[in-house]
Amino acid sequence: MLQSEKAYLAAFVYSLIIGFSFMFTKLALAIASPMDTLAHRFTISFLIASIPFLAKKAQLNMNYKDLIAILPLAILYPTLFFTFQAFGLVYISSSEAGIIQAVIPLFTVFLAGHFLNEYPTTQQKISILLSVMGVIYIFFMKSSGLEVANLQGALLILLSALSAACYNVLARNLTKRYALYKLTYIMTMIGFITFNIIAIIQHNIDHTLSYFFAPFGNQEFLLSIFYLGILSSLGTSFLSNYALSKLEASKMSVFSNLATLITIIAGVLVLHEKLQYFHLIGGSLILIGVIGTNYFNTKKVVNQ
Structure with missing residues (x-):
């Protein structure tokens, strides 16, 4: 299998995992708070990622300068995102958040052009817009008209989308300088430290620290947190880092919209949700957009 084919496979598997992660996140949030869920999922991620180092099968071999170079990437994803x-x-509602996060490819295209000199062709621009329109159309039809979003919530989701776009661009260079596994390990470690500190501080303030590990007594939470920790956090970090080491940032970014389509398919197959006509229309737009963005070549402009 060619490296480009492996990169596309990694990007597709990334979308597949993210698409199913909504269902497991929903199960986990029914048992634990959002911050506790984040803390526990990244604890699982960090423990699994540490196994090769603890077994002395791998060495980190990174100095202070390397950690400083990787830190901005880890802050963007997973911490800020x-x-x-x-x-x-x-x-705000998940529908409104889904619409706002559909701008990730647009942010990525702008940033990639500015920082990486990767400029999309006209065909790619049209394809990206089709993908974004497909996501917006599905969420609009699903919600039967959107409520006016709270400005604070909309701004936070917009910042989340911007963090993902910045990660797509920054990772392009770092994935060429550092081993993928070590890069993913540092990112996971930062997430583990950050979310656990925030969660513990919150519990200390509320005097509920004794309940921090209580969710692990629930079987549904255990299943969900292992999926989120191993696949959705650790797995997607590695897959996206690998894909971005081979693909342009704009090509990788549209796979985030493909994840939306997979979420809908998961709802139909697993949760037995009803498949509507607008799912097919929006899904077609997303697929055409993803295929078009990756079929047409990005223009690489070299500054003289």
């Missing part, structure tokens, strides 16, 4: 997303959903 998931934090803005979790708190933004407190103020």
Whole structure:
């Protein structure tokens, strides 16, 4: 299998995992708070990622300068991306959040052109817009008209989308400088430290620290948190880092919209939700957009 084919496979599997993660997140949030869920999922991620190092099968071999170079990437994803997303959903609906996060490819295209000199062709611009329109159309039809979003929640989700776009661009260079597994490990470690500190501080303030590990007594939470921790956090970080080491940032970004389509398919197959005509129309637009963006070549402009 060619490297480009492996990259597209990684991007597709990334979308598949993210698409099903909504269902498991919903199950976990029924048992634990958003911040506790984030803390526990990244604890699982960090423990699994640490196994090769604890077994002395791998060595980190990174100095202080390397950690400083990787830190901005880890702050963008997972820290800022998931934090803005979790708190933004407190103020606005998931439908509204889904529409706002559909702008990730648009942000990515702008940033990639400015920082990486990767400029999309006209065909790619049209394809990206089709993908975004497909997501917006599905959520609009699903909600039968959107309520006016709370400004604070909308801003937080917009910042989450911007964090993802910045990650797509920054990871393009870092994935070429550092081993993918080590890069993913540092990102996971930062998420583990950040979310656990915030969650513990919250419990200390509320005098509920004794309830921090209580959700682990629930079987549904255990299943959900292992999926979110191993696949949705650790797995997607590695897959996206690998894909971005081979694909242009704009090509990778549209797979976030493909994840929306997979979420709908998961709802139909697993939760037995009804498949509507607008799912087919919006899904077709998303697929055409994803295929078009990756079929046409990005223009690489070299500054003289």
